[in-house]
Amino acid sequence: MKVLIVEDEPDMLSGLRDNFEFEGYDVIAANDGLRALEIAAVAKPDLVVLDVMLPKMSGLDVCRQLRAKGAAMPIIMLTARGQEIDKVIGLEVGADDYVTKPFSIKELLARVRAHLRRASRQVADIDRYTFGDIEVSFTRHQITKRGLPIEFSPREFEILKYFIQRRGEAITRDQLLDAVWGYHNFPLTRTVDNHIAKLRQKLEDVPADPKYVITIHRVGYKFLG
Numbered sequence: 001m002k003v004l005i006v007e008d009e010p011d012m013l014s015g016l017r018d019n020f021e022f023e024g025y026d027v028i029a030a031n032d033g034l035r036a037l038e039i040a041a042v043a044k045p046d047l048v049v050l051d052v053m054l055p056k057m058s059g060l061d062v063c064r065q066l067r068a069k070g071a072a073m074p075i076i077m078l079t080a081r082g083q084e085i086d087k088v089i090g091l092e093v094g095a096d097d098y099v100t101k102p103f104s105i106k107e108l109l110a111r112v113r114a115h116l117r118r119a120s121r122q123v124a125d126i127d128r129y130t131f132g133d134i135e136v137s138f139t140r141h142q143i144t145k146r147g148l149p150i151e152f153s154p155r156e157f158e159i160l161k162y163f164i165q166r167r168g169e170a171i172t173r174d175q176l177l178d179a180v181w182g183y184h185n186f187p188l189t190r191t192v193d194n195h196i197a198k199l200r201q202k203l204e205d206v207p208a209d210p211k212y213v214i215t216i217h218r219v220g221y222k223f224l225g
Contacts, residue, residue, distance in 0.1 A: 004045035033057025067094035074115035131225030163223030172220040
């Protein structure tokens with residue numbers, strides 16, 4: 001899971017990074033609000049830990065802009081003020097939770113795990129998704145085309161699920177390897193291309209001229225279903 005930590009205090013940022021990485025999270029960091037927005041747009045984190053007081057743009061404004069752009073990942077605000085107004089405004093602009101400094105790192109990590117589990121269940125609870133003449137049932141783990149079932153490997157299903165979750169986004173091969181295969185920098189990114197080719201054979205009417213899973217030159221793929 002990828003976590004974006006936005007904190008301008010170097011010691012705090014270093015401590016958070018160390019603890020999150022120790023727990024197995026892939027950590028990316030920003031030390032001001034504008035940089036946080038730039039990173040979030042490219043990296044697509046699974047969760048954001050966001051300080052309220054930041055240079056260039058406040059955490060509240062960062063949260064507001066992320067939600068305005070359609071970002072749905074959990075956002076946990078960090079506030080040193082301890083004032084109820086910050087907490088209220090934070091929740092109003094789209095934060096999912098808040099932690100007041102000084103805080104227990106164990107409590108913060110517990111909240112992170114809880115929000116990630118909840119976000120994962122929300123994806124799993126989507127019963128079905130339809131595009132063209134294809135219907136995907138997440139709960140039944142089944143795909144049909146024109147009403148007829150299609151045979152899919154578990155990995156092909158996970159690739160399609162990942163595309164659907166991020167429809168309209170440019171997805172790199174490394175992102176797919178990390179999300180579906182579960183590790184970074186697998187030496188054979190051609191593996192992704194082979195699976196995409198199989199996916200197109202099953203989904204597309206004309207696999208050589210796909211309209212759902214398209215290639216983005218020098219980047220990867222995009223799902224347009």
